[in-house]
Amino acid sequence: MAARIDLPRLRALLDVGAQLVEVLPAAEYADQHLPGALNIPLKTLSPGTAAGLDRTRPIVVYCWDGL
């Protein structure tokens, strides 16, 4: 289930092993991203590209608004 979160909640989730996914294009990801974030550009997001994510851990997806 997806939910919008704020910074304190994000930090709490990261403390328990959440995975960060930036969905901006690769060039923007290369420019700047949150520490440890993976890049799955929105236009490439699919079950296949998301297959590497650990479904047992929280997944936090963000775009520019998240930065």
Next chain:
Amino acid sequence: MDWLAHNLPTEGAAASAPTAGSCLRHNVPTARPEEALATVRARVDASPYRFALVVAGDRTLLGRLRHAALDAASGTAVHEAMESGPSTVRPQVALAAVESHLRAHHLSYVIVTDPEGRLLGTVHREDLTGAAVSRSR
């Protein structure tokens, strides 16, 4: 999430670009609104600055005390003499933009706060010489 606006670290090619948050000073005197001006004046006089920033217990910026205001009657409380709501910038603002702002408005420093208005520090024009900018991450 406002990650950048809280001056938190990032990764990537631009992560080391100089920003207001990368050039902060943290030693400007601060004061609580209920303090007596005489107490704050002593603190300011012992510092290299001629002003103090007024903050709440959680570091929320409430105002600024310029040196002239510190000359008010000794029994005056800080909140009676402070300038409320001084202008601020966010830490992710490019240092070049900060420098332009300072020059355009003939300012010697800017105050940097996070989105909740908490004081992060100050950026001073004298720190933004060419050497300082190139040195900054």
